[in-house]
Structures are given as C-alpha cells and as structure tokens.
Amino acid sequence: MGVLQYTLLYLILLQSCKIIAYKDQEWKKATATHANDTEGSLITEGACGYGDLHRASYGKHSAGLSTILFNRGSTCGACYEIRCVDHILWCVMGSPSVVVTVTDFCAPNYGLSVDYGGWCNFPREHFEMSRAAFAEIAKNKADIVPVQYRRVKCERSGGMRFTMSGSSHFYQVLISNVGLDGEVFAVKVKGSRSGWIPMARNWGQNWHCNFNFQNQPLSFEVTSSSGKTLTSYNVAPANWMFGQTFEGKQFEHE
Template sequence: MASMALQLSLAAILLLLSKVSTVEAVAAWAVTDWGDAHATFYGGQDASGTMGGACGYGNLYSVGYGVSTAALSYAMFNKGLTCGACYELVCKLEGSKYCYPGKSITITATNSCPPGSEGGWCDPPKLHFDLSYPMFQKLAQPVGGVIPIKYKRVACAKSGGVRFTIHGNPYFNYILVHNVAGAGDVSALAIKGEKTGWYYMSQNWGQFWSASANVVGQALSFKITLGNGVSTEFSNVAPKDWKFGQTFEADNNFK
C-alpha cells in the first residue's frame, strides 16, 4: 500500500510539473494572463516619430491604427509575426509613483524596439513596450520615463474588413495585410487567382508577404491564418482589373 501511495504521489508531482512547464512554455508575446514588463515612450508628443516602422504599416493614421500603438522589444516582436497583435496594459502602482491609478490602455503592435535602444530596455530577454507618447501619458506621468507594467493579449477590435495592399510586379506578389481583428497577428497567408489554386506566401518582413505567382487580370482571394491557429478565407477581395499599389478591403474580418 505504501508503495502504491508513493507511486500515486510521484505521478501527481509529475503531472503538476508538466502543467508548470506548459505554462512556462507560452511565448511572451502570446500570454493571455497578466505578465510583467516595462514601458517607455518614443516618437514625440504628436507621435509623428512612430509612423512607418518594422511592421510595414506606413502611415498609422491612414491604415487605422493611429497613436494606439507600441514598438515591442526583441523578445516580444517574434521576427515581425507579432505585428498586429493587441495588448492591454496597466501601470503597476506598487512599482512607480508616477502611475495613474485605475488606468489601462489597449495598443496594437506596429513596430520593433531594437536591441541597444532605450538604454537597453529592449535588449533580450527583456519584455518591453515602447509606447507612443499619447498612450504612455494615459498610464503615467511622462517624467517617470520607464514604468513597470502588467500586460496581456486581448482581441483586436477593428472597424471594417481585413485590408490587403498589393505591391510587386506580374511575377512577384508583395502583399501588406492590415486592419486584422481577432488575434490580430498573421502567421500565414495564401493568395489565389480565379484561375489558379492557392499559392502559399512567405513572410518577407513585418506583415509583408510574398510569392512568385502571375495572377494579373484575375480576381484575387486570400486565406489568412492567425497566430492562434484560426483560419479564414476572404473571397474575391480584389476585382480582375486590380492594379499594383491599390488597397482592397474584404467584406469580413475575424472576431
């Protein structure tokens, strides 16, 4: 009986360790429970310096993200695959006298905060959000400079459908995906002409995806898979007379 009890105890311990390992294995950019990080700000009081960036979105106002954005540290950027993800942030009152109590913000990841910047706060393995100035000042007094925060992934609320901006040439498709709701972060993209099958694209950089396929003169459909594994098709997004440089909006989005 004692031997049986010992075996059961060991089994319970192994199960517990397995669960702990599973929790610890969740990537920093994917946590849906509160995690610890720090935040700074960049881009000036008008956030003009936050335009462009490592996700490829360009003018953040024209693509709908505005100033509710952040650059993520190397440990969270995930080589651009976290672009488009949304996070809720709160300032830790017990960690800084500059925090505003009861305040929280929701931001979209639109840029990378590279190693060596912001005094090393973005160096691996640190978890860090470099916020636009307008968003930082909603959490804390800017004089605080660096603040401790709690953060977690949340669903992105976007207006309208997913948008696709088509670049490239007849033999090289170069697609920017933006205004993505739900999990927000695109992990895979496929393109299909009305006369072709699916061409699976490769991440080029940020949220630019590329594939060598001649689909000029064909109506285009797309298939997106998000970082959480949810996949949706967007049919006939671009008409057959589409041109390079144009942006097309799907009739649907993720939830």
C-alpha cells in the same frame, strides 16, 4: 478508435486549450517607455510595414516591442492591454489600462545595460509606446515605468485590408486591420487562373510569392495565430493595380 480519430481529437483539444488560455491569460511583468512621436517612428513608419498608422486605423494606440516579444515580426498586428503598476510617482492613479497594437520593433542597444538605456535588449520584455498611449497610463515626464501586460482580442472596424505591391513576377500583399488575434500566421492567395498558392512572410505583415497575378481577380485565405482560417473571395477585381488597398472579410468575435 483508430489513429486518425485520435489525431483529430488531439488537435481539437489542443486548439480548445489554446483558445481558453488566450482568453484567461494572466498579467505579466514588463517595462514601458514612450517614443518621440514627432519623428514619426510610430506614425508613418515601423517594422511591421503598416505605413501611416492613422490610415491603418491603429493611430495613437500603437507600440514597438522588444526582441523577445516581437518574435521576428510574427506578433505584428497583435493587441496588448497594458497598465502602469508599482510606481506612485509616475503611474496614473487607479492604474487604468490601455490597449495597443504592435506596429514596430524596439531595437536593442547592447552598448547599454538593460537597466540603463538597453531596455529592449534580449531577453527583456519591453514596450515602446506612442506618446498618446503612454499618457493614458503614466505621466509623460517619466523615463521608464514598470507595467503589467496581457494579450487581448483586437477590436477592428470593417474588414481585413489587403494592400498590393510588387512587380510582374513578384507579388506582395500587406495585411492589416485584422480582428481577434490580430496576428497573421499563414496566408494563401488565389487568382482566377491559379490554384491556392501559399505565401511567405517577407517582413512584418508583408507576405509574398513569385507569381504573376496581373489581370486576375484575387482571393485570400488568412490563418490567425490561434488557427482560425477566413477566406475572402474575389477581394481584388481583375483590373487591380499595385498600391491599391482592398477590403475582405473579418474574423467574427466569439
């Protein structure tokens, strides 16, 4: 067997191991608090750039992650199953779980100890959940609770969404409502007068490139964190405008 064949076999086995490990992921320990939703931090803002989370379909089931889990925004859109454990006073009886989508970053506070207010300080693993999601696993009067978490596949309705922004020579797209991994690893865009152009992560799930795509129908190639690639052709028509959102294909469940 030649070098090329060995390389291909290695990549296939590596990908298979990643998928199996992802499906059978064990519970890990962390802590969780809830955000003050009245400020809108988990409803209309967030470090992932989704904007109004109800319109983005993430709604009340959203969470901000500490530095080590947020990983500079690469985990935006990922889904975690969380359950409250080992606290008779604050945990809901039976330890029910809730699935949340990563929409925000829980900033560290190095002026406080990791045990007294600096819950999102590196390298602590912490979830700042929306009040509604937190209430499904613990009592809202609780300050901080011990939890267990694991990555799960994202259940989404409809296709991936592409929201346009930028200017004549700076094109940016926000990608949301991503199924399965939920986590976008790479993006390419193609106009009717261009080849496939790789995009760079600007912030969160906003991807950009320096190119003028105006008056061209646009196609997108999206690669998830597990290596799956999905191509949506002619998602946006030639007369698309900045601020508009278009729907493409969706990753199919295994």
